[in-house]
Amino acid sequence: MREDTRTRIQEVALRRFTEQGYEATSLREIAEELGVTKAALYYHFKTKDDIVASLVEKRLIELEKLLEWVRSRPKTPETRRELVERYAADLRDSRHHGIARFLERNQTALRDHPTLIKIRERMMELISELSESGATPTERVSYSLALFALHAGKWLLKEDELPEEEIQKATVEVALRLLDA
Amino acid sequence: MREDTRTRIQEVALRRFTEQGYEATSLREIAEELGVTKAALYYHFKTKDDIVASLVEKRLIELEKLLEWVRSRPKTPETRRELVERYAADLRDSRHHGIARFLERNQTALRDHPTLIKIRERMMELISELSESGATPTERVSYSLALFALHAGKWLLKEDELPEEEIQKATVEVALRLLDA
DNA sequence: GTCTATAAGGCGATAGAC
DNA sequence: GTCTATCGCCTTATAGAC
Numbered sequence: 001m002r003e004d005t006r007t008r009i010q011e012v013a014l015r016r017f018t019e020q021g022y023e024a025t026s027l028r029e030i031a032e033e034l035g036v037t038k039a040a041l042y043y044h045f046k047t048k049d050d051i052v053a054s055l056v057e058k059r060l061i062e063l064e065k066l067l068e069w070v071r072s073r074p075k076t077p078e079t080r081r082e083l084v085e086r087y088a089a090d091l092r093d094s095r096h097h098g099i100a101r102f103l104e105r106n107q108t109a110l111r112d113h114p115t116l117i118k119i120r121e122r123m124m125e126l127i128s129e130l131s132e133s134g135a136t137p138t139e140r141v142s143y144s145l146a147l148f149a150l151h152a153g154k155w156l157l158k159e160d161e162l163p164e165e166e167i168q169k170a171t172v173e174v175a176l177r178l179l180d181a
Numbered sequence: 182m183r184e185d186t187r188t189r190i191q192e193v194a195l196r197r198f199t200e201q202g203y204e205a206t207s208l209r210e211i212a213e214e215l216g217v218t219k220a221a222l223y224y225h226f227k228t229k230d231d232i233v234a235s236l237v238e239k240r241l242i243e244l245e246k247l248l249e250w251v252r253s254r255p256k257t258p259e260t261r262r263e264l265v266e267r268y269a270a271d272l273r274d275s276r277h278h279g280i281a282r283f284l285e286r287n288q289t290a291l292r293d294h295p296t297l298i299k300i301r302e303r304m305m306e307l308i309s310e311l312s313e314s315g316a317t318p319t320e321r322v323s324y325s326l327a328l329f330a331l332h333a334g335k336w337l338l339k340e341d342e343l344p345e346e347e348i349q350k351a352t353v354e355v356a357l358r359l360l361d362a
Numbered sequence: 363g364t365c366t367a368t369a370a371g372g373c374g375a376t377a378g379a380c
Numbered sequence: 381g382t383c384t385a386t387c388g389c390c391t392t393a394t395a396g397a398c
Contacts, residue, residue: 021292037383109289138350140338141333148337149322174322174359209392217364220365220366
């Protein structure tokens with residue numbers, strides 16, 4: 001039983017938006033790869049932007065859940081540690097990982113997209129939850145970079161051809177170490 | 182005595198490419214801001230890509246100089262430390278800083294641009310110069326992230342409204358600390 | 363060195379048949 | 381749910397006058 005068209009559009013769009021960028025990917029391209037016409041796409045999605053919205057919605061919800069959780073906790077080193085581990089676990093999920101890569105690579109092109117604006121805001125809120133109000137600039141940079149380390153590892157070690165699991169472990173280790181600044 | 186048109190084109194293009202992205206910025210826009218017509222732009226630059234090339238050339242040369250320097254040195258902690266400080270000093274220069282931001286934000290859109298491909302290659306080479314061949318994955322991630330920290334600090338702390346100098350100091354501190362993994 | 367005018371083509375999006 | 385056909389707009393880029 002073959003997937004429905006809507007899902008296939010999302011898959012192709014996500015891959016091409018990630019690899020070539022949102023603006024450089026035309027709806028004609030996507031349609032051709034799927035063996036349908038552009039017009040068929042418009043039956044499933046109102047606009048090109050709407051495809052993006054459908055892609056990133058779940059990521060926004062995930063971030064909001066994480067934010068709600070961390071705010072229900074005392075601001076302790078233990079909470080920070082667990083936040084980093086939960087964030088890493090989210091990224092480990094292949095669906096979220098794909099979305100996260102798409103987001104990294106289209107920050108500028110999609111800077112005005114409503115859902116992406118919210119995602120950016122939630123990310124900044126998450127980062128600020130990592131720092132106590134009295135934290136020094138050095139601590140702030142270090143804590144913020146912790147979440148970032150989890151994203152960066154994937155492409156930093158791409159030449160080493162290490163098993164996915166080992167890269168995962170290394171990035172989490174570095175991230176946790178950044179919390180001890 | 183007003184700057185020549187070629188330089189003004191570069192300034193406007195750099196700003197708009199950085200803020201809105203390369204693809205989202207049309208030559209018409211740039212021309213209008215300068216009070217000339219599109220055709221005038223084509224007198225100074227062969228293509229839109231050519232404007233980018235003129236912008237990033239110096240950054241490539243700077244990276245190649247840095248690479249040459251680090252390769253002339255023994256692979257010691259002291260060399261790594263000095264590399265991070267030299268890299269930070271480069272970024273401190275306002276011209277390179279502007280170019281670096283432009284590069285960060287247009288990685289995907291300009292992934293096929295010849296000069297940007299070279300810049301990416303040099304960056305990866307620089308990163309691999311930071312790691313000895315026997316380094317663990319954790320060390321590799323940590324060292325690589327050191328150079329990255331220098332870029333990231335600027336927008337990570339943008340809400341704190343700290344003086345530029347203090348942000349600079351904090352990022353360098355975190356970067357150096359990442360070298361002690 | 364800058365202009366007007368235009369070529370040539372791709373884009374997102376829509377109407378209406380089937 | 382997918383098609384054909386097309387609209388209107390914007391783009392990069394060029395030719396040739398001044």
